[in-house]
Amino acid sequence: MADDSLRTALHDESPAPPRADIDDLKRRLHDHLRHSLGKGPVGSTNLDWYLALALATRDLMVETWMDSTRRAYSNDAKRVYYLSMEFLVGRSLDANLLATGSLDLARHTLADMDLDFEAIRECEPEAALGNGGLGRLAACLMESMTTLSIPAFGYGIYYDYGMFSQYIEDGQQVEMPERWLRYGNVWAFDRPDVIMPVRFHGHVEDTRDQHGHVGRRWAGGEEVLAEAHDLMVAGHECWTVNSIRLWSAQASREFDLRHFNQGDYINAVAEQSFSESLSHVLYPDDSTSMGKALRLKQEYFFVAASLRDIVRRFLSTHDDFTTFPRKVAIQLNDTHPALAVPELMRILVDEHRLGWDEAWAICNGTFAYTNHTLLPEALETWPVGLMENMLPRHLEIIYRINHQFLEGVRARAKEVDDDRVRRLSMIDEGGERRVRMSHLAFVGSHRVNGVAALHTDLMRAGIFAELHREFPDRIVNKTNGITPRRWLRSANRPLSALITRHIGDRWVAHLDDLRGLLPLAEDATFQEDFRAVKRLNKEALCRYIDARLGMELDPETLFDVQVKRIHEYKRQLLNVLHVITLYLRLKEGRAGDAPPRTVIIAGKAAPAYYMAKLIIRLIHDVARVINADPATNDRLRLVFIPDYNVSVAEHIIPAADLSEQISTAGTEASGTGNMKLALNGALTIGTRDGANVEIGEEVGEENIFFFGLPVEKAEHLRNNGSHDPWQYYTGDPELHAVLDMIGQGGFSHAEPDRYRPIVDSLTRHGDHYLLLADYADYIACQDRVGRAYLDTDAWTRMAILNVARMGKFSSDVTVADYAADIWGVPTPGWTADAASP
Structure with a gap:
């Protein structure tokens, strides 16, 4: 199919809807414009039309939402509650138009009204409810739970501001408030009638009931109110709609009228402002004691409100707690909700007077915990003193849980090992006493899961080795997944249309049907169409980058993409070393026939993470030099796209040729960006880390580019003291030249020592993430990538095979596995033939 005819076919993939449907949507849009927004058609902006379209779409979801709730109550169904500090749902309009089957109708209707659908959809702000993979996974799993008709609730915080909007000034990251709620949120139903009191500080006292039973009661302190806001989550074809309930903080007292009347306006509202700050910002900077206290308060705030809501819902249809674990499954997404x-123990023991052992059995049968990190330093801990002051009753309960757990450890041991007991304890006694939240979550749950096969194996052998010995059946694997509705059907409409044209659209809900593309990998016509789709997406990304950054790029070049949070273990710096290596080869005439390459990097660095922010500055300085060099800029470009989020990802991912997944082996839990990029036809260059290993098993080792030290060798090299990065520096002339150029001001002439900390961290301070040890193999692997890209047909075949074999990584598969093995709930929307073999 020629490019022009393909272009037309893919952008007009469905016939125009019936005239009656278009006229009906026009009527509903005008109704909302007038009655919901108080506007008329004349003078209405794109934002007004976006709000009208969003409200009209929301109307289509509400009846199903209510029916789904009624069905769960009437069936006395077991509910899944997903507790997460993040839900990175992205923009909702496209997702909900797709779920309700209204996307093409909306496009045709707005075109009929001489309105620009693309401009209108761009008015929707990115929902700033998350930062990275944790939140994106939560959003995918909630969508898949709904698609599989599992009665599910997400719980989190309704942040006024996201982590931050990332701006670049003089090559440096600048953080600005992310005001995503400036115009409200049309997708949220505010629930001022659903208020949960949350207590902090205070004291614990003995109580005695009328039967003489002695208990404990948490009293005094301060109280904050949690107000509910409900987001609807529609499943595929909108057969089921679930909720994410997010809590905003409200003061229990509005303000002090005495101060106000005396003219002291600041102190009059001080308590109100402090209380409401709990839901202001995602992840406040915890480098200060006040920041730590606010972070801990946030975690308890949403946990307490959510548990009270869960218990209230359960008791509305049940008289006692004996069936609680059979009707309630609570998944802890990382340790933030630990x-x-x-809290559940406090509710059961203190408020409902259950015996400790009965309450603990209920607790343990209800909770499950998902671990997301292999880095010991990333496992959350809290100072005992801070928790004692803020949550005194909870610390008492943790002490008792820990005591009974360690008594069991001692009873099971043939010979008591005090060092092992200390390692198992929920209280870290080394230095400042701290509560180990991962140990609390592990012991309190009946299942603990990793998010990739390798990650799970390393959990058993590494960070949770001692706990695994105590509970050998508790750790299970649930490899992460992504929803194909968001990450192919919506994000990449041209490729989605091409696939549907050849194998039908059942793949949207049964991703393993993509295997129907396998015979087409050898078909010359399909290869040509597949390349044309990739070209369309690359052209679209070029327009987007030109509009945002004023930079013209060549879509004929290899688009080499690394998009993820900026962190030393993710090794964006290794990518930069390769870029500089290519640059020097081109300058010296040693690049041979390496294909022209455009390297695209995006991601945010935590505000207090000095090294990550310095790497961002280095990326910009390197880009400034090589992009301006007429000797090389037709063959090599480096681009940093600021303020990376879901919407930006939807521009970048469909256009990628190469997916950089280059973390140090043994540091990345799973990754989901690797899945999104492969599903959209990018080939992976990566270490054998996280889910890369399973992607390689699925797509075939010949269709992926692996390099670098495996986990065992990386750990051995780092831990046995034999890693000498200086030897790599002095022994590899190319590496030596690259590091000298960085360290001696080759990209920072006005400040030659600007990047000395980076070079020193690699050469003199241990190279903790083994960039220098993996450098030579990475460069050699990138050379293989370049040679492979020059063989257009072979590259296209590999890309098609990657798409065709990604069925395992649907979040529907992941959720079905959770449902069967952890939650014990049926999946009415899932059939046996839908599962990957």
């Missing part, structure tokens, strides 16, 4: 364990 306080749910002592």
Whole structure:
């Protein structure tokens, strides 16, 4: 199919809807414009039309939402509650138009009204409810739970501001408030009638009931109110709609009228402002004691409100707690909600007077915990003193849980090993005493899961080795997945249309049907069409980058993409070393026939993470030099796209040729960006880390580019003291030249020592993430990538095979596995033939 005819076919993939449907949507849009927004058609902006379209779409979801709730109650169904500090749902309009089957109708209707659909959809702000993979996974799993008709609730915080909007000034990251709620949120139903009190500080006292039973009661302190806001989550074809309930903080007292009347306006509202700050910002900077306290308060705030809501819902149809674990499954997404364990114990023991052992059995049968990190330093801990001051009853409960757990450890041991007991304890006694939240979540849950096969194996052998010995059946694997509705059907409409044209659209809900593309990998016509689709997406990304950054790029070049949070273990710096290596080869005439390459990097660095922010500055300085060099800029470009989020990802991912997944082996839990990029036809260059290993098993080792030290060798090299990065520096002339250029001001002439900390961290301070040890193999692997890209037909075949074999990585598969093995719930929307073999 020629490019022009393909272009037309893919952008007009469905016939125009019936005239009656277009006229009906026009009527509903005008109704909302007038009655919901108080506007008329004349003078209405794109934002007004976006709000009208969003409200009209929301109307289509509400009846199903209510029916789904009624069905769960009437069936007395077991509910899944997903507790997460992040839900990175992205923009909702496209997702909900697709779910309700209204996307093409909306496009045709707005075109009929001489309105620009693309401009209108761009008015939707990115929902700033998350930062990275944790939140994107939560959003995918919630969508898949709904698609599979599992009665599910997400719980989190309704942040006024996201982590931050990232701006670049003089090559440096600048953080600005992310005001995503400036115009409200049309997708949220505010629930001022659903208010949960949350207590902090205070004291614990003995109580005695009318039967003489002695208990404990948490009293005094301060109280904050949690107000509910409900987001609807529609499943595929909108057969089921679930909720994400997000809590905003409200003061229990509005303001002090005495101060106000005396003219002291600041102190009059001080308590109100402090209380409401709990839901202001995602992840406040915890480098200060005040920041740590606010972060812990946030975690307990949403946990306490959510547990009270869960218990209220359960007791509305049940008289006692004996069936609680059979009707309630609570998944802890990382350790941020780990306080749910002592909170449920407090509710059961203190408020409902259950015996400790009965309450613990209920708790343990209800909770499950997902671990997301292999880095010991990233496992969350809290100072005992801070928790004692803020949550005194919870610390008592944690002490008792820990005591009974360690008594069991001692009873099971043939010979008591005090060092092992200390390692198992929920209280870290080394230095400042701290509560180990991962130990609390692990012991309090009946299942603990990793998010990739390798990650799970390393959990058993590494960070949780001692706990695994105590509970050998508790750790299970649930490889992450992504929803194909968001990450192929919506994000890449041209490729989605091409696939559907050849194998039908059942793949949207049964991703393993993409295997129907396998015979087409050898078909010359399909290869040509596949390349044309990739070209369309690359052209679209070029327009986007030109509009945002004023930079013209060549879509004929190899688009080499690394998009993820900026962190030393993710090794964006290794990518930069390769870029500089290519640059020097081109300058010296040693690049041979290496294909022209455009390297695209995007991601945010945590505000207090000095080294990550310095790497961002280096990326910009390197880009400034090589992009301006007429001797090389037709063959090599480096681009940093600021303020990376879901919407930006939807521009970048469909256009990528190469997916950089280059973390140090043994540091990345799973990754989901690797899955999104492969599903959209990018080939992976990566280490054998996280889910890369499973992607390689699925797509075939010949269709992926692996390099670098495997986990065992990386750990051995780092831990046995034999790693000498200086030897790599002095022994490899190319590496030596690259590091000298960085360290001696080759990209920072006005400040030659600007990047000395980076060079020193690699050569003199241990090279903790083994960039220099992997450098030579990475460069050699990139050379293989370049040679492979020059063989257009072979590259296209590999890309098609990657798409065709990604069925395992649907979040529907992941959720079905959770449902069967952890939650114990049926999946009415899932059939046996839908599962990957």
